[in-house]
Structures are given as structure tokens and as C-alpha cells.
Amino acid sequence: MRGLFASSPALGPFAALVVAVVFFSVATDTFFNLDNFSFVVQQSVVIGTLALGQTLIILTAGIDLANAAIAVFGTVLVTRLALGGMPSPVALVLGIVGCTLVAALSGGLVTRLKLPPFIVTLGMLAVMTAVTSLYSQGTTWPVPDGLLTVLGTQLYLFGQIQMTIGMGVALVLFVVVWVMLARTAWGRHVYAVGDDKEAARLSGINIDRTLLSVYALAGLVYGIAAWLAMGRTPTADPNAYQTGNLDSITAVVIGGTSLFGGRGGVAGTVVGALIVAVLRSGLTQMEIDSNYQNLATGVLVIAAVAFDQITRRRSA
Amino acid sequence: MTEPVLAAKGLRKRYGRVTAIDGADFELYPGEVLAIVGDNGAGKSSLIKALTGALIPDAGEMWLDGKPLRLHSPIDARRYGIETVYQSLAVSPALDIATNLFLGREIRRGGFLGFLRLLDRPAMRKQAREQLDALGIATVQDITQTVETLSGGQRQAVAVARAAMFGSKVVIMDEPTAALGVRETEHVLDLIKRIRERGLPVVLISHDMPAVFEVADRIHVHRLGKRAGVVSPAEVSMSDVVSFITGAKAVPV
Ligand SMILES: Nc1ncnc2c1ncn2[C@@H]1O[C@H](COP(=O)(O)OP(=O)(O)OP(=O)(O)O)[C@@H](O)[C@H]1O
Numbered sequence: 001m002r003g004l005f006a007s008s009p010a011l012g013p014f015a016a017l018v019v020a021v022v023f024f025s026v027a028t029d030t031f032f033n034l035d036n037f038s039f040v041v042q043q044s045v046v047i048g049t050l051a052l053g054q055t056l057i058i059l060t061a062g063i064d065l066a067n068a069a070i071a072v073f074g075t076v077l078v079t080r081l082a083l084g085g086m087p088s089p090v091a092l093v094l095g096i097v098g099c100t101l102v103a104a105l106s107g108g109l110v111t112r113l114k115l116p117p118f119i120v121t122l123g124m125l126a127v128m129t130a131v132t133s134l135y136s137q138g139t140t141w142p143v144p145d146g147l148l149t150v151l152g153t154q155l156y157l158f159g160q161i162q163m164t165i166g167m168g169v170a171l172v173l174f175v176v177v178w179v180m181l182a183r184t185a186w187g188r189h190v191y192a193v194g195d196d197k198e199a200a201r202l203s204g205i206n207i208d209r210t211l212l213s214v215y216a217l218a219g220l221v222y223g224i225a226a227w228l229a230m231g232r233t234p235t236a237d238p239n240a241y242q243t244g245n246l247d248s249i250t251a252v253v254i255g256g257t258s259l260f261g262g263r264g265g266v267a268g269t270v271v272g273a274l275i276v277a278v279l280r281s282g283l284t285q286m287e288i289d290s291n292y293q294n295l296a297t298g299v300l301v302i303a304a305v306a307f308d309q310i311t312r313r314r315s316a
Numbered sequence: 317m318t319e320p321v322l323a324a325k326g327l328r329k330r331y332g333r334v335t336a337i338d339g340a341d342f343e344l345y346p347g348e349v350l351a352i353v354g355d356n357g358a359g360k361s362s363l364i365k366a367l368t369g370a371l372i373p374d375a376g377e378m379w380l381d382g383k384p385l386r387l388h389s390p391i392d393a394r395r396y397g398i399e400t401v402y403q404s405l406a407v408s409p410a411l412d413i414a415t416n417l418f419l420g421r422e423i424r425r426g427g428f429l430g431f432l433r434l435l436d437r438p439a440m441r442k443q444a445r446e447q448l449d450a451l452g453i454a455t456v457q458d459i460t461q462t463v464e465t466l467s468g469g470q471r472q473a474v475a476v477a478r479a480a481m482f483g484s485k486v487v488i489m490d491e492p493t494a495a496l497g498v499r500e501t502e503h504v505l506d507l508i509k510r511i512r513e514r515g516l517p518v519v520l521i522s523h524d525m526p527a528v529f530e531v532a533d534r535i536h537v538h539r540l541g542k543r544a545g546v547v548s549p550a551e552v553s554m555s556d557v558v559s560f561i562t563g564a565k566a567v568p569v
């Protein structure tokens with residue numbers, strides 16, 4: 001049994017997701033329908049994408065407390081540039097590049113100065129929150145229609161299933177990162193670095209370069225999360241997604257990726273993000289107070305980490 | 317006289333107040349098996365770490381084929397064809413055997429998929445299987461098993477297989493048989509002889525005197541951070557070597 005979980009670590013979370021879906025489908029008569037499922041997925045797209053970047057960093061035994069702050073900075077940057085007359089494709093590219101550079105800066109501090117990722121990104125969280133607040137002059141800015149909000153466009157798949165373009169973009173992004181992690185040398189190195197840094201170094205892996213590339217790629221993903229966020233809510237709000245960092249960590253951990261690094265992956269994160277969204281939506285439909293929703297999520301996080309810790313101890 | 321393949325003079329390394337390498341010299345000649353013996357903490361592992369770029373010595377010089385050798389990381393040593401089985405094994409527990417064997421020099425797919433940098437996993441698994449079979453490690457059943465699920469000896473075999481597979485200049489093994497059973501130890505000693513037959517010199521660090529006397533052409537005795545001397549297994553007995561290690565007898569010059 002444990003062997004099965006070890007060989008496909010997303011299996012446990014996936015079972016939990018199925019159980020939750022079945023439970024809410026039975027417990028309410030509103031949960032089990034396509035529109036609701038689509039809504040649940042739409043709900044989790046931005047946090048799920050932030051969690052995708054977070055997964056990369058947690059796989060290296062790091063953590064990123066600044067991811068949502070970076071994405072929010074991205075939305076404000078792109079919007080203000082576009083409002084200032086810059087063509088939206090240029091503004092968008094600059095925004096995504098900006099997010100990439102900011103995250104790469106975290107990576108640089110982690111690798112060059114050997115600072116713990118927790119501290120670096122805690123600092124970066126404060127810095128980016130302040131920068132965004134100053135740059136936005138404390139107000140929200142309307143995102144110009146068009147390319148910048150296109151990811152919120154609703155489509156009907158087979159004339160039935162409600163989708164947004166953003167869902168498709170997020171899906172493609174997950175698949176690309178999955179392939180990179182599972183099927184390229186770079187991906188294997190990411191796991192090796194997170195698993196046992198000294199062993200990876202002695203095996204001839206360039207630790208610093210691998211870590212830096214992970215932070216930069218995570219930043220690129222945050223930039224795309226910013227684009228997705230503008231599609232969902234066409235205002236650039238400096239105070240949005242304030243718990244996005246913790247929500248994304250929650251999704252990653254529930255998805256079975258180990259905070260100790262080297263184990264897990266993006267498939268689990270998709271499931272983790274969906275579990276959180278299903279739980280929230282289901283409990284809301286059962287008219288359960290949002291405090292209990294937070295409580296349930298918290299318990300789930302602790303359970304997931306405890307499970308990870310226990311399986312690690314047994315296999316060590 | 318032939319020139320050493322790998323040599324060092326006056327290597328020094330301090331960790332705070334501990335002197336791990338205290339002016340150590342080293343020579344490895346073409347095609348030989350050189351055993352390094354010494355007490356726990358004598359500085360054997362530190363010496364070979366310096367020779368493989370895993371640590372940067374504070375002082376001293378190294379040469380490869382007579383040319384000055386400067387190593388900044390284990391990657392450099394690998395590029396020169398120096399392969400090492402570290403005492404810590406340096407394997408990644410959560411990754412599978414094949415991935416571990418090819419870590420840092422993965423085989424890529426051909427054509428467009430290779431351009432996309434995709435891995436050729438079947439090729440890597442096939443070669444990994446062949447290598448382990450050649451080592452006589454039939455107990456490893458599944459090449460896609462993660463290394464953490466292997467026994468200590470099997471893990472060691474994976475590390476040895478990796479070094480044997482990629483060494484093209486020098487192969488260094490730091491206590492490669494420490495966790496192995498009698499039969500597996502024999503396999504590793506055979507492997508060392510086969511590597512020597514290929515013309516590659518091997519450095520073997522070991523506390524196992526019978527093993528040392530079975531394969532070594534020369535024995536480098538390490539004591540208190542430096543080389544106390546080099547002896548030939550044909551000219552001394554095992555108990556002599558033990559006395560050299562403990563300092564009970566001086567190593568003949
Ligand atoms: N990273 C380190 N930090 C501090 N001290 C170290 C470090 N590495 C080695 N030492 C010290 O250097 C000395 C030599 O250690 P080394 O591992 O080279 O010995 P060894 O001869 O390989 O021993 P063994 O036979 O037990 O493997 C020891 O006193 C050890 O405590």
C-alpha cells in the first residue's frame with residue numbers, strides 16, 4: 001500500500017478528491033452538476049497556477065512566501081503600463097518578465113548569499129507589497145479590455161461545459177511543467193537538489209544554476225498567474241490575493257509534495273488545488289460558516305504534512 | 317620513470333580547529349590499483365575529496381598527467397574523467413536507480429524530441445540494467461525502483477556501477493565494500509581488476525586488509541592527515557600494515 005503511494009504520490013490526494021466530490025454530491029443537491037464543477041475549477045485557476053510555481057520551489061526544499069505578492073505586482077505593472085498608452089502585448093510581456101526577474105532575485109539571494117528561502121521570500125513579500133502599494137498609489141486600476149482580460153472569456157465546450165480560455169492556458173502550463181519535471185534532465189536535477197543537496201553536488205549537478213532556474217521559472221509562472229487574475233477580475237488591486245501565498249502552499253502540501261523537497265510533483269498540486277476549491281464550494285453549499293471552511297483546510301494541511309513525515313520516517 | 321596520472325603535493329585543509337589534510341602527498345601511476353589505508357579520521361576521505369573537486373584545499377598543488385590541475389567542483393573532476401564513489405555514496409534516495417546512474421549526464425532522445433531536451437528513458441534503463449548485471453548485482457530486480465528502497469549494499473553497488481560506467485581516466489572508490497556481503501565484495505574486487513585491465517588506474521580506500529592485499533599494487537598508508545609512506549603488498553605483511561596505520565612501526569622508506 002505504502003509502496004503504491006510512493007510510486008504514484010498523487011494517488012492519495014486524488015482518492016481524497018474523489019471522496020470529497022462524492023460526499024458533497026450526496027450531501028447537497030446543488031453540487032453535482034457541470035456548471036458547478038466548472039465554477040469550482042475556475043475558482044482554483046489563479047491559486048492553482050501560483051501553486052504550480054510554488055511546487056517547483058518546494059521541490060527544491062524551499063518555499064516562496066512572495067508568490068502572490070509578485071503576481072499582484074504583475075497585474076498592477078501591466079495595467080498601469082497599458083493605461084499609460086503602451087500596447088497591451090508589450091505591457092503583458094514586460095509584466096511577465098518583471099515577475100520572472102523578481103522571483104529570480106529571490107533565487108539569487110538564496111544561491112549567492114546562502115540565505116534560507118523562508119527569510120528571503122518573507123522579505124520579498126514585504127518589499128513587493130510595499131512596492132505594489134506605492135506604484136498603484138493605493139488604489140485599484142481598471143484593466144483595459146482585450147488581450148489583458150482575454151483569459152476570462154467564457155467558452156462552451158461541446159455547447160455544454162462552461163470554460164474559460166484561462167482554464168485552458170493553465171492546463172497547458174501544468175502539462176508543460178509536468179513534462180519538464182518528469183521527462184527532462186533539468187527536472188531530474190530539480191528533484192535531486194531537493195532530495196539531497198550534497199549528493200547532488202557530488203553527482204556533478206550545478207546546484208546554484210538549478211536553483212536559480214527554478215526560481216526564475218516559478219516567476220514566469222507567477223506572471224502568467226497575474227494574466228489569469230486579470231481575466232478573472234478586470235481590476236488591478238494592490239490588496240488582492242493577500243493569502244495567496246499560504247493558499248498556494250496549502251494546495252501544494254495537500255497535493256502530496258513534501259516540504260522537505262525532492263518528492264511530489266505538479267500532478268498532486270492540481271489535485272490539491274481542486275480539493276481546496278471543492279471543500280470551500282461544497283461547505284458553502286452546505287451553508288457551513290467560512291470559519292469552519294478555514295478550519296477544515298487547516299486540519300487537512302496538518303494531516304497531509306503528518307502523513308508525509310510519517311511515510312518519510314518509515315522509509316528512511 | 318613513468319609519470320603519475322594523478323599527483324598532489326603539500327595538500328592542506330583545515331575545518332576550524334580540525335586539520336583534515338596536513339601536507340599530504342599523493343601519486344597514482346598508470347594502470348595500477350593504489351590502496352589507501354589509515355585510521356578513522358586519518359583524512360583519507362578528505363584527501364580524495366580534494367582530488368575530486370569536492371573540497372577546495374587551502375594549500376597544495378595537484379597534477380593530472382603532469383599538467384597542473386585546478387578543480388572548482390566535482391563537475392570539473394568528472395569532465396577530466398575522474399569518477400568517484402564517495403563514502404556517503406552521493407545517491408539521491410527519492411530517484412530511481414537508472415536516474416541515479418545517469419544523474420548529470422542523461423541520455424537525450426534523438427531528433428526533435430531531443431531538441432526539446434526530452435530524456436531517452438528506455439536507453440538509460442537498458443544500459444543501467446546491463447551495468448548492474450555486469451557487476452553481478454542480480455538482486456536488484458527493478459531498475460525503476462527508488463534508491464531508498466534498496467538495501468545498504470545494493471545502494472553501494474549502484475554508486476560503484478556509476479563510477480565504473482563513466483570513469484575514463486581515474487576511478488576512485490572510498491570504502492566501496494563497507495556494506496557489502498562476501499559475494500558482493502568479491503564482485504567489486506573483480507570489477508576493480510577489470511577496470512585495471514581496461515588500463516585505468518584505481519584508488520581504493522578500504523579498512524578491509526584481505527581485500528587490499530588481493531587487489532592493490534601499492535599501498536599508501538595515511539596517518540594524521542598525511543601520507544606516512546607507500547609499501548608494496550609483496551614486501552610487507554598485513555600485520556605490518558596494521559602497525560604502520562597505528563604508528564606502532566614506522567613505514568620503511
Ligand atoms: N566537513 C567537515 N567539517 C569538519 N571537520 C571535518 C569535515 N570533514 C572531515 N572533517 C574532519 O577531518 C578529519 C578527517 O576526516 P576524513 O573523513 O577525511 O577521515 P577518514 O580517514 O576518511 O576516516 P574514515 O576511515 O572514518 O572514513 C576528521 O577529524 C573529521 O572529523
Ligand SMILES: [Mg+2]
Nearest residue numbers: 360361362403
Ligand atoms: Mg572516510
